[in-house]
Amino acid sequence: MKKAFVIIVLLLSLLLAGCRGAAPSAETPLDKPEDTVAAGEQEEETIRETEEENKPAEEEKEPTEEDIKASIDLTLYPNELGEIMILMYHGIGREESTWQRSSDNFRKDLEYMYQNGYRMISLNDYARGEISTDPGYTPIILTFDDGRQNNFNLIEKNGEMVLDPDCAVGILEEFKEKYPDFNVTASFFLGTNPFGQAEYAEEKLNWLVENGYDIGNHTYSHKKMEELNSEEIQIEIGSVNNIIKEYLPDYAVETLALPHGSNPKEEFTEYMLEGEYQGERYSIIASLDVGWRPAYSPFDILTDFSSLYRVRASEINVDNCGMYDYFKLYEENKRERFISDGNPDVVTIPKRHEEYLNMDMVGDKLVYIYE
Template sequence: MRSTASLVRIVGVANVVVVLVALVLLGILPEEETPSRAMAKPAASPQPSAPAQPQQPPPGVVATPEFAKQVKANEAGMVPVIMYHRIIPKRLASIDRTPAQLRQELEKLARKGYVPITAKQFATGDIRVPAGKSPVVLTFDDGHESHFGLDAQGRPRRDTAVGILLEVARKYPHFQPVATFWVNRRPFGIDDPAEQAKAAQWLAHHGFEVANHTWSHPNLRALKSKQVREQIVRLERLLKKLGVEPSATIALPFGSMPRSKSAADRGSWDGTAYDFAGVFLAGAEPSVSPFAKSFDPGAIQRIQSNGKKGECRRWCSQYWLEWLDKHPKRRYVSDGDPDRISVPQAERGNIQAKRRAQLNAYS
């Protein structure tokens, strides 16, 4: 693995090339990937009377070295934190995904034994995943209307990211339907404050995370520290009005770190303070485990959801998910016990000193 300093330098380049340029090049439509049968439109079926509740973790197990070895646990492994933007039928920019592409990727993750957790759970090390399974963090930037909306019956619209995630979770029961939505001043394209609150509270009530992506999505590196803090606080105040908890995480617009990194982590403006457990970038490889010595909660890696074309030959989700398949010993695999950190003996030296009491190493 590269060092944290090296990762941040890489992101400085990858963010500009992969994210900022893609946003500017609207109208350039990348070649569509060939749909598989998994992407085929499902037959119409009645929706359930109420949305699926987030799956609860199975009854706790006490991980012993023998059990950890049996399930090939490695909680020092890498975790894919996948970044999505608009989910629209016709892609207008390279970072857009279609509903069929989102469904295909989520089903692939489910079949490969991944279980979604929120960005907050990941950043704080609260990883509750069944033994033998792997966490994945699904993140959606900008609070676009394609991410979430309620129909006339108060249920998630089927064509939104949440609707698709719930559909996949019904098909694969272990694939708990949770994700993180980092929003700006107009959450989910909604203007009415009461409707904004209704949407945000529905998501929070059903285990999703709604958190800070700044007020107006500026390039934070171009702002003074006071302006950075204002951008963050104004969005925090909006979230408070919407009735959701203070943000534990933030995604930096364009993945651009402020000139003063500390302004992104914590600070205050006009009497309102913030303190984030995790600051997320915009690329370009899986994150190290939150228990690893090299983990930097102030600069957490993400992977753009995309195929293997152009810049994405080495930096996007299809490449990295295939890479983790080919290198299973580098992938985070849970022991099913949230109170222990199970790793092969060779990895014990890579765990943070403050976590040593939880260490469960096996040979």
């Protein structure tokens, strides 16, 4: 019942969104045949009845595969095998430097993303292939390494501790308020000292999780993973996992940013992905490198979740591989970015990419291939 209802609501909202021209390319309005719209109206009737009478699930009519495909707007050229950028930030502060973005430039980045059809998703959702980005938009992932105080800083104001409006979280919250459909979220990769201000660590971590952000692991002592054996790897990851667990007993840390982008020796990769330290187990679903290009779609056979590419969110020393280099290539259609079909239960791809589709990641989602 719930699933059918969700799909119907989704169908309906897609149709309505199309009619209102909510899609990014307003100049290409949705050209739906009359009968599709009529079907949408019928669905609306059905929902009203259901709500009034609270009928059991069995009486709901499941939308057919054809209904679902018809709800996808191909004029937006959905391409769910296009690239997704995982942006790598470190500090956010007054001055711009190699490993610090200025607050003003960070605001510039966010404004660019919003105005150019990017919408945020969490790294955890990416790793699960759960992408519910609005139709026609491109998912983008924000990550912050090292857990610096300027990522999440509290300042005193009128005798109270409040969020610093120029720290990373302060600016993200500003954009969350300004653009509710930006879907603001980010992953913060922490070591042993989350965001300085030790007395507020517990409060900050809980606030982040309650407000739609994620916490990732950046290891205990920031060593190169390639130099560690299986036991050392488990100490490095497991100890941070346990520290975060103390603050957040119900939150599972599932992502890892590799210090210096250093991957473990191949025979030890399994200990990075699954391990145990002092009786507590950890399990990593996404492990991040440092550079140098956009990640593939999670549905692409080329994606390696144990070594995901990131793009440096900087304009200094980026060797033509910084965020704005790739933004420009997408603007000029020189690379293909992921364009969502708007339905998380459907993977829509152009036929030319069919051979790259990873059916293990697709799972029980519907595949829609178009020419």
